[in-house]
Amino acid sequence: MKTYECDVVVVGAGPGGSMAAKFCAQGGLDTILIEKKAEIGAPLRCAEGVSKKWLEEVGIEPNPIWIRGDMKGAIIKSTKGTTFQLDESKAGSEVGYVLERHLFDKALAKDAAEAGAKIMMRTSATDVIRNAEGKVAGVKAICFGEEIEIRAKCVVAADGYESQVGRWGGIDTTLDLNDIDSCIQYRMCNIDVAPDYCEFVIGSVAPGGYVWIFPKGDGVANVGIGVMGRLCKGKADAKYYLDKFIAEDHRFKNGQILEIMGGFVSTCPGLDCAVDDNLVLVGDAARIIDPITGGGICHACRTGMYAGKVLTECAKTGDFSKKALMAYEKMWRGRMEDKLVRNWMAKEKLASLDDETIDQMIVFIKEANIGEVNVYNLLKAVKEKFPKLVEGFEDLI
Amino acid sequence: MKVDVCKCLHCGGCVGSCPKNAIFLNDFVLEFSDKCIKCGICVKLCPVNALAME
Numbered sequence: 428m429k430t431y432e433c434d435v436v437v438v439g440a441g442p443g444g445s446m447a448a449k450f451c452a453q454g455g456l457d458t459i460l461i462e463k464k465a466e467i468g469a470p471l472r473c474a475e476g477v478s479k480k481w482l483e484e485v486g487i488e489p490n491p492i493w494i495r496g497d498m499k500g501a502i503i504k505s506t507k508g509t510t511f512q513l514d515e516s517k518a519g520s521e522v523g524y525v526l527e528r529h530l531f532d533k534a535l536a537k538d539a540a541e542a543g544a545k546i547m548m549r550t551s552a553t554d555v556i557r558n559a560e561g562k563v564a565g566v567k568a569i570c571f572g573e574e575i576e577i578r579a580k581c582v583v584a585a586d587g588y589e590s591q592v593g594r595w596g597g598i599d600t601t602l603d604l605n606d607i608d609s610c611i612q613y614r615m616c617n618i619d620v621a622p623d624y625c626e627f628v629i630g631s632v633a634p635g636g637y638v639w640i641f642p643k644g645d646g647v648a649n650v651g652i653g654v655m656g657r658l659c660k661g662k663a664d665a666k667y668y669l670d671k672f673i674a675e676d677h678r679f680k681n682g683q684i685l686e687i688m689g690g691f692v693s694t695c696p697g698l699d700c701a702v703d704d705n706l707v708l709v710g711d712a713a714r715i716i717d718p719i720t721g722g723g724i725c726h727a728c729r730t731g732m733y734a735g736k737v738l739t740e741c742a743k744t745g746d747f748s749k750k751a752l753m754a755y756e757k758m759w760r761g762r763m764e765d766k767l768v769r770n771w772m773a774k775e776k777l778a779s780l781d782d783e784t785i786d787q788m789i790v791f792i793k794e795a796n797i798g799e800v801n802v803y804n805l806l807k808a809v810k811e812k813f814p815k816l817v818e819g820f821e822d823l824i
Numbered sequence: 825m826k827v828d829v830c831k832c833l834h835c836g837g838c839v840g841s842c843p844k845n846a847i848f849l850n851d852f853v854l855e856f857s858d859k860c861i862k863c864g865i866c867v868k869l870c871p872v873n874a875l876a877m878e
Contacts (some may be wrong), residue, residue: 464851472835551850588840589849601843604865609837611871656841656869663873689835689871 429575433457435738436566436579437544438552438592440467443710443727444585445535446485450735451583452543456742459577460536460544461568463551468532472587472690473724474612474649476625476641478523481725485732493531494524495643499623505786506630511793517800525625525641525649526724535728550575555582555595555706563596563705581705581747583734585727588691590712598703600714604656605775606695608636608721611665612651614686619678620648628672630785634658635778636721638672647685653692653721655778665689694718694774696767701759702752707734715759718771719802726763733758765823766803772820773806780816788813825856825866831874838866838875 433456437448440462448460464470475495482489500514500522515522540546550570556578558564565578584592590600620626626640635655642648652669659665673679693714701713709715710727717726737755741747780788788809795808806824810817817824832854839847839854846859847866867875 470834553848587836589836590840591845591848594845600840602841604869607841607869609869609871611833654871659869661864661868661870661873663871665871666873687833689833689837691835691837691840691869693840 429570429573431459431575431577433459433545433577433579434742435459435581435583436461436577437583437585438566439463439585439587439712440536440539440546441532441585441587441710441727442535442724443712443731444583445532445539446728446731447583447585447707447709447734447738448539448544449535449542450732451738452539454735454739454742456738458539458544459547459579460539461547461550461552461566461577463549465549466529467536467548468529471528471686471688473528474639474641474651474721475526475528475643476523476639477526477722477724481729485725485728487535487728489524490534493527493534495527496525496623498522498525498625500625502621502624502626503789504626504628505789506628506632506782507786509786509789509793511789512624513800517798522625525643552586552592555592563703566592580745581707581738581741583738584706584708584712585710585731587711588693590708590714593698593706593708593712596703596706598698598700598706598708600698600708600712602656602693602695602714606693606714606718606771607656608653608692608694609656609659609665610636610651610653610690610692610721611669612649612688612690613669613673613684614643614647614688615650615673615679615682616645616647616685618646618648618650618682620646629777630782632672633668634664638669650679655694692716692721692723694721694771696764696771697759700756701730702749702756704749705747707738707752707755709734715763715767718767718774719777720770729762730759769806769820769823770802772823773802773817776816776818788816825860825862826876826878827854828874828876831872833872833874835871838870841865841869
């Protein structure tokens with residue numbers, strides 16, 4: 428069997444994996460990045476909306492090659508039809524770009540390659556390798572049909588929602604059904620939607636989740652839905668609710684579908700612990716996703732970067748033990764944990780509200796004069812008017 | 825488990841939701857291992873109803 432040796436093997440060339448590989452390679456580590464598909468960034472499993480602020484934080488320069496649209500704002504709509512329009516001037520931190528993920532992901536992988544990482548395509552991890560002490564020592568994989576071993580001092584699991592590497596390595600990434608959203612999305616054309624606003628529709632239109640319309644220009648948009656796992660009944664629920672929404676909204680009357688994609692997101696506040704001896708989980712694989720929006724790209728990039736930085740430090744002493752890797756744990760929690768927990772609790776409450784209450788809430792938010800609009804300030808306003816809605820997590824607001 | 829290959833979108837949602845890590849997605853092919861306990865979670869969650877108990 429062909430065996431490769433390296434310092435770090437990163438499983439999955441999405442944003443989290445490529446960022447981890449880039450920062451490991453930049454730190455002088457011998458890094459292999461493996462991707463099971465034949466193309467990085469495709470097929471798509473994403474709504475492609477991101478905010479802007481974090482890009483600078485992780486050292487990504489906005490590039491017109493992968494920006495499909497620069498949004499002016501967002502529209503939040505109740506199932507009953509009340510809308511609240513958020514403009515960039517008031518919601519700078521929450522408004523952003525609609526990406527071309529197939530180009531964005533390749534750009535990040537290219538950055539990793541330029542930093543010195545080796546990319547192995549069509550290479551699918553099938554298990555972890557364990558050393559004599561039973562600790563993770565790399566991954567087994569199938570590379571173009573051939574069984575191989577990649578031996579490494581540390582494994583970075585960036586295998587997305589599937590999150591199998593962590594489980595092979597002994598980290599339980601199983602989710603509660605409340606913390607899963609089953610999603611489906613259509614790339615639609617010939618539709619009459621606002622070209623520069625991302626739209627979110629909440630309420631019974633999407634039980635426990637929401638419908639999104641993210642414009643891609645020229646009458647094209649990603650139109651998708653997430654339905655909370657607990658509320659799925661095994662009847663193609665996501666597709667049923669999305670089809671119903673589209674059929675009832677006149678803007679889609681002449682719409683046609685160009686592409687159909689599925690994909691799940693976790694809506695929990697992240698794993699209890701995303702590291703073990705010689706093993707680090709990043710991004711979706713670590714279940715680090717905003718539980719309200721389901722947005723995971725910025726979290727993946729941040730955690731990928733943190734992992735790369737921490738592994739660079741670990742390499743100096745050769746210590747990749749769980750204890751040493753807790754520095755990574757501390758980093759991502761310090762930056763994101765409060766917000767993840769707060770939004771997780773807000774998500775639970777939101778999922779329990781009926782259409783009438785959601786409508787009242789949107790009317791109230793519309794009338795309240797909120798300075799900068801972001802999830803935090805919205806919750807703060809809601810806390811004053813509807814204290815019951817934030818019961819249990821008032822302290823976080 | 826039975827997979828309706830005409831419906832499956834190869835999204836990997838069932839893989840990440842399986843409490844026993846018993847599903848593997850190889851491009852367009854879903855493989856179920858003998859760890860499957862037929863709990864039905866994948867059937868319940870599939871966005872296009874591509875899965876069924878045998």
